[in-house]
Each structure stands twice: as structure tokens, then as C-alpha cells.
Amino acid sequence: MSGGVFVAVDGPGGAGKSTLVRNLDQRLTAAGIPVLATTEPSHSPLGKFARHHTGDYQGMALACLVGADRYHHLETEVRPAVAAGRVVLCDRYTLSTVVLQAGIDDVPEQFVRCINADAEPPDLQIVLTAPSRVLRERLAVRGSHGRFEDDPTVPDREVELYRKAAAASERAGVPTMVADTSQGLASIESLLSRLTSIIGGLWSQ
Numbered sequence: 001m002s003g004g005v006f007v008a009v010d011g012p013g014g015a016g017k018s019t020l021v022r023n024l025d026q027r028l029t030a031a032g033i034p035v036l037a038t039t040e041p042s043h044s045p046l047g048k049f050a051r052h053h054t055g056d057y058q059g060m061a062l063a064c065l066v067g068a069d070r071y072h073h074l075e076t077e078v079r080p081a082v083a084a085g086r087v088v089l090c091d092r093y094t095l096s097t098v099v100l101q102a103g104i105d106d107v108p109e110q111f112v113r114c115i116n117a118d119a120e121p122p123d124l125q126i127v128l129t130a131p132s133r134v135l136r137e138r139l140a141v142r143g144s145h146g147r148f149e150d151d152p153t154v155p156d157r158e159v160e161l162y163r164k165a166a167a168a169s170e171r172a173g174v175p176t177m178v179a180d181t182s183q184g185l186a187s188i189e190s191l192l193s194r195l196t197s198i199i200g201g202l203w204s205q
């Protein structure tokens with residue numbers, strides 16, 4: 001059996017995380033690699049609650065909600081799938097917490113880091129980005145997924161916060177790849193090919 005791989009996909013709202021995860025799942029599965037495509041907040045009742053109440057719960061309360069869901073998700077889905085040799089593709093992970101809870105909601109970073117201290121880093125962290133104008137246009141077409149995407153000032157701040165958070169976690173030793181998705185859906189073809197090859201290589205090690 002080949003080794004499991006934990007891949008997190010992060011980035012601002014509308015950067016294309018879900019689109020990338022869906023396409024990567026198809027590519028890797030077609031290559032014969034077993035995949036669990038998942039998301040945070042998770043599909044558990046707690047995860048659904050957190051996802052649908054970002055307007056009602058903010059700051060430390062939301063940080064605790066997404067943190068509790070994360071540990072449940074790791075214990076019940078992510079770690080068992082990695083242990084079974086699957087590639088786990090997770091749409092949002094700890095970088096989203098650093099950016100949204102600490103960066104946007106002003107939760108003290110030490111509190112965020114403490115809550116997430118036992119959430120293991122991914123084997124590969126993919127951070128998607130695009131100019132904030134492009135993000136706003138996409139969200140206007142697709143529709144908002146909650147409080148953070150209702151605020152038109154958030155994309156500018158998110159782009160910068162994800163850039164800094166990605167650089168910091170790379171310095172901390174988390175293998176990180178930043179990719180710009182602003183050139184349209186056709187342009188993610190080359191990204192998909194590169195990622196299929198990189199993740200396939202990690203899986204077969």
C-alpha cells in the first residue's frame with residue numbers, strides 16, 4: 001500500500017478552492033489513486049453549524065467552533081483516510097483560521113495558534129490567490145457563502161493576509177505552493193497537471 005497524503009487547499013473566497021479540489025479529485029481518481037475530497041468546516045452537524053452561522057458567531061466563539069469541528073474532522077475522517085493510504089484533499093484548513101479569525105476577526109494570534117496546536121500540518125499546502133477585483137467579480141456572479149464574503153473590503157485584506165500566512169508557514173517548514181487563478185478556468189489545466197504529478201509522487205513514496 002502507498003502512503004497517505006494530506007493536502008490542504010486554502011485562499012480567499014472565490015479563489016477557486018472548491019473548483020480545484022473537484023478537478024484534482026477527478027484527475028487523481030482517474031490515475032488510480034484513492035482520494036477523500038473533504039472540506040472544513042466539515043459535513044458533520046458541528047461543521048454545518050459553524051459554516052451556516054459565521055454571521056451569528058464571531059471572534060473567539062467562531063474560532064472555537066471551527067477548531068472543535070477541525071479536531072472531530074481530523075479524528076473521524078482525515079487521519080483514518082491518511083492511515084488507509086488515501087490522498088485527502090481538504091478545502092480550507094488552518095490557514096483559513098489564521099486569516100479569517102486572527103486577521104479579519106482580530107482574535108489574538110496566540111489564541112488561534114493555541115487552539116490549533118494539535119492540528120497537524122498538511123503534507124502539502126496549496127494557496128490559491130487572485131487580484132481582489134477578480135475575487136469580487138467572481139463572488140458577485142456566484143453569490144456569497146457567508147459573512148466574510150458579504151463585506152466588499154474583505155478580499156483586499158484576505159489577499160494580503162494569505163500571502164503573509166503562506167510565507168510564514170513555508171518558513172515554518174510546511175511545503176507550500178501559491179498559485180494565481182486569475183487567468184481563467186483553462187489556465188488551471190497546467191496547475192492541475194503539475195499538482196497531479198506532485199501529489200502522485202508523494203503518494204507513491
Ligand SMILES: Nc1ncnc2c1ncn2[C@@H]1O[C@H](COP(=O)(O)OP(=O)(O)OP(=O)(O)O)[C@@H](O)[C@H]1O
Nearest residue numbers: 013014015016017018019138142145181184185188
Ligand atoms: N481559475 C478560475 N478561473 C475563473 N473562474 C474560476 C476559477 N476557479 C473558480 N472559478 C469560478 O469562481 C467562482 C468561485 O469558485 P470556487 O467556488 O471554486 O471558489 P472558492 O475559493 O471555493 O470559494 P469559497 O471560499 O467562497 O468557497 C465559481 O463561480 C467558479 O466557477
Ligand SMILES: Cc1cn([C@H]2C[C@H](O)[C@@H](COP(=O)(O)O)O2)c(=O)[nH]c1=O
Nearest residue numbers: 040041051054066092096097100145146
Ligand atoms: C475552515 C474555516 C472556515 N471558516 C468559514 C469561512 C466561510 O464563511 C465558511 C466556509 O465556507 P466556504 O464555502 O469554504 O467559503 O467557513 C472560518 O471562518 N474559519 C475557518 O478556519
